[in-house]
Amino acid sequence: MIKFYYSGAPNPMKVALMLEECGLAYEAMPVDTRKGEQHKPEYLAINPNAKVPAIVDGDATVFDSNAVLLYLAEKTGKFLPPKGDKNRGELLSWLMFVASGVGPFSGQSVHFRHYAPEKIHYAINRYMYEAQRHYAIANERLGKHKYMVADSYGIVDMALWGWARLIPTALGEEYWVNFPNVKRLVDEISARPAAARAAAIKDKHKFKAEFDDEARKAMFKHMDVKVA
Numbered sequence: 001m002i003k004f005y006y007s008g009a010p011n012p013m014k015v016a017l018m019l020e021e022c023g024l025a026y027e028a029m030p031v032d033t034r035k036g037e038q039h040k041p042e043y044l045a046i047n048p049n050a051k052v053p054a055i056v057d058g059d060a061t062v063f064d065s066n067a068v069l070l071y072l073a074e075k076t077g078k079f080l081p082p083k084g085d086k087n088r089g090e091l092l093s094w095l096m097f098v099a100s101g102v103g104p105f106s107g108q109s110v111h112f113r114h115y116a117p118e119k120i121h122y123a124i125n126r127y128m129y130e131a132q133r134h135y136a137i138a139n140e141r142l143g144k145h146k147y148m149v150a151d152s153y154g155i156v157d158m159a160l161w162g163w164a165r166l167i168p169t170a171l172g173e174e175y176w177v178n179f180p181n182v183k184r185l186v187d188e189i190s191a192r193p194a195a196a197r198a199a200a201i202k203d204k205h206k207f208k209a210e211f212d213d214e215a216r217k218a219m220f221k222h223m224d225v226k227v228a
């Protein structure tokens with residue numbers, strides 16, 4: 001059975017959605033990042049990057065959410081165009097667009113808007129600008145196509161959903177109005193039974209709720225180390 005190392009954060013939730021959509025048997029293994037469990041040697045052996053999600057599937061270990069989505073899609077043959085299909089290249093482009101753009105810029109926008117100890121206007125403006133620029137591109141794409149790739153629901157939609165449902169946190173509630181096509185996709189996916197099951201996984205485990213000094217030390221290690 002697949003072991004799924006996770007928390008309720010956006011990147012693990014994309015994978016939770018995919019596992020549920022595929023109907024794969026898996027065991028959810030909580031990693032409480034606010035308690036620093038991502039830095040334990042036994043977890044670093046699975047994901048040397050000390051982040052969630054990761055999966056262990058028999059002999060295969062896969063970390064990084066978008067790599068896990070692709071691995072599961074290839075394993076099951078679901079939610080991606082078939083090998084050799086002309087849309088396969090598009091799938092890789094849009095998946096990397098989410099992995100290298102939507103995710104990191106949204107994440108940094110959340111960080112500087114909500115967690116940084118000082119409000120640094122330059123950083124907030126840069127990350128909000130870049131996050132919005134990426135959502136605008138996805139929005140335009142979804143204005144012309146029902147789904148991100150090959151006009152069928154697939155792993156790029158799931159990857160986008162993971163972050164886009166947090167637009168209110170990354171940008172502000174009022175920003176939905178700028179991305180109506182992204183909102184349409186997010187609402188459609190959130191209404192799927194698999195999304196409800198994915199969201200319910202974390203209720204089976206107790207995760208630390210407080211964002212206190214222990215959490216800051218575990219997740220913002222740069223605060224204790226001067227490199228610049």
Ligand SMILES: N[C@@H](CCC(=O)N[C@@H](CS)C(=O)NCC(=O)O)C(=O)O
Nearest residue numbers: 009010011033051052053064065219
């Ligand atoms: N590129 C990685 C990023 C993973 C990531 O940043 N995960 C966050 C949760 S969304 C995490 O583990 N944070 C804990 C930490 O930074 O210590 C992926 O897509 O899986």
